[in-house]
Amino acid sequence: MEVLNTQIQTLLARKEQALNLRQLKSINALQASEILINGNKLINFASNDYLGLSQHPLLKERAIKAIEQYGVGCPSSRLISGNLELYEQIESNIARLKGTQAALVFPTGFQTNLSVLQALSKLNAFFFCDKLCHNSILLGAQLSNKAFTRFAHNNIADLKRLLDKESNKNNWIVTESVFSMDGDIACIDNLRNLAKKTNCHLYIDEAHATGVFGKNGMGLVSNPEKTTVIMGTFGKGCGSFGAYIACSKPMRDFLVNYAAGFIYTTALPPAVLASIQAALEIIPQMVSQRQELLQTSARLRDEINQIGFNTGQSNSQIVSILLGDNELALSLSQYLEENKIYARAIRPPTVPENTARIRLSLSAIHSNLDIERLITVLRNWYAS
Numbered sequence: 001m002e003v004l005n006t007q008i009q010t011l012l013a014r015k016e017q018a019l020n021l022r023q024l025k026s027i028n029a030l031q032a033s034e035i036l037i038n039g040n041k042l043i044n045f046a047s048n049d050y051l052g053l054s055q056h057p058l059l060k061e062r063a064i065k066a067i068e069q070y071g072v073g074c075p076s077s078r079l080i081s082g083n084l085e086l087y088e089q090i091e092s093n094i095a096r097l098k099g100t101q102a103a104l105v106f107p108t109g110f111q112t113n114l115s116v117l118q119a120l121s122k123l124n125a126f127f128f129c130d131k132l133c134h135n136s137i138l139l140g141a142q143l144s145n146k147a148f149t150r151f152a153h154n155n156i157a158d159l160k161r162l163l164d165k166e167s168n169k170n171n172w173i174v175t176e177s178v179f180s181m182d183g184d185i186a187c188i189d190n191l192r193n194l195a196k197k198t199n200c201h202l203y204i205d206e207a208h209a210t211g212v213f214g215k216n217g218m219g220l221v222s223n224p225e226k227t228t229v230i231m232g233t234f235g236k237g238c239g240s241f242g243a244y245i246a247c248s249k250p251m252r253d254f255l256v257n258y259a260a261g262f263i264y265t266t267a268l269p270p271a272v273l274a275s276i277q278a279a280l281e282i283i284p285q286m287v288s289q290r291q292e293l294l295q296t297s298a299r300l301r302d303e304i305n306q307i308g309f310n311t312g313q314s315n316s317q318i319v320s321i322l323l324g325d326n327e328l329a330l331s332l333s334q335y336l337e338e339n340k341i342y343a344r345a346i347r348p349p350t351v352p353e354n355t356a357r358i359r360l361s362l363s364a365i366h367s368n369l370d371i372e373r374l375i376t377v378l379r380n381w382y383a384s
């Protein structure tokens with residue numbers, strides 16, 4: 001035990017020295033635009049609840065009704081006795097909204113990426129992942145006996161160069177549509193064209209596009225080619241929890257049989273399923289909220305850039321202030337908190353070396369006053 005503790009302490013000390021130690025903060029209450037920490041109310045710019053749906057009356061009402069009807073848990077896997085009818089309603093809604101033959105709900109986005117990519121490796125897949133893909137994608141690809149490589153971020157020429165070198169028949173291009181940490185957007189049309197030309201399959205993670213982008217708010221990719229697999233989450237823009245795959249019918253059947261993160265896990269609680277279903281009803285109608293959210297994000301980016309900060313290639317509701325240095329990122333995060341604004345410093349390895357940042361995520365329920373306050377505090381820090 002002593003040896004183990006020493007090993008742990010060595011690793012943690014290394015992280016602390018690099019100003020990289022992760023620590024949990026206790027939260028008393030949470031909303032998309034407000035957070036209560038140690039009894040202090042702060043404006044929350046660190047939530048992925050992009051439409052504020054986690055507090056929406058219809059989601060709450062449906063969740064409560066589902067608890068009354070089914071109970072709080074569904075203590076079995078879907079393949080045993082947990083496949084509540086609610087699952088099938090959600091899946092047919094997702095397939096309709098995404099324009100795919102089928103859909104499959106998973107417990108979490110992390111589990112989805114990990115286990116779907118692992119399952120695809122049983123079909124001799126070789127993965128070409130964007131360098132900035134989420135950890136769950138990279139881990140999933142790594143489970144494929146190293147049949148993966150990474151292309152320079154959003155760089156079609158680099159992807160093409162790598163594809164030209166690979167003669168494998170089942171090549172998969174893997175990307176996020178809206179990147180979680182940089183808030184920039186993948187060149188989806190170019191990727192679709194390249195995939196077609198090179199006979200590749202596409203795997204697109206829409207975790208941060210869901211709720212915010214697309215005609216019906218369900219992301220940037222719809223009516224995809226049959227060889228495309230789309231992944232999305234319900235725990236961010238949908239305000240609930242869980243994730244889905246939208247795909248062809250044969251792919252769905254394959255995943256039900258081969259995706260370990262689907263097979264060997266307990267079904268989602270009924271309240272979660274009912275709130276997802278409510279979110280899917282509301283989101284297509286929230287056109288003006290989406291437009292306003294993206295306009296506010298553009299205005300915030302402009303203001304932040306005018307102060308002198310660098311927001312990189314952000315083109316969405318995720319606006320990162322790139323600082324490069326861990327100490328600087330921590331110091332700005334602390335200053336914001338002292339001034340009643342909550343936004344976390346994001347450091348390597350979550351983001352690449354020397355790109356420590358403050359990640360700001362906007363929600364449709366932030367007020368103009370919230371945004372003005374953020375800009376004023378950032379201006380004061382920059383000037384100090």
Ligand SMILES: Cc1ncc(COP(=O)(O)O)c(C=O)c1O
Binds near residue numbers: 176
């Ligand atoms: C791009 C991306 N994919 C997947 C996930 C994982 O989703 P979940 O939180 O539902 O596990 C995240 C979560 O942060 C993400 O940012």
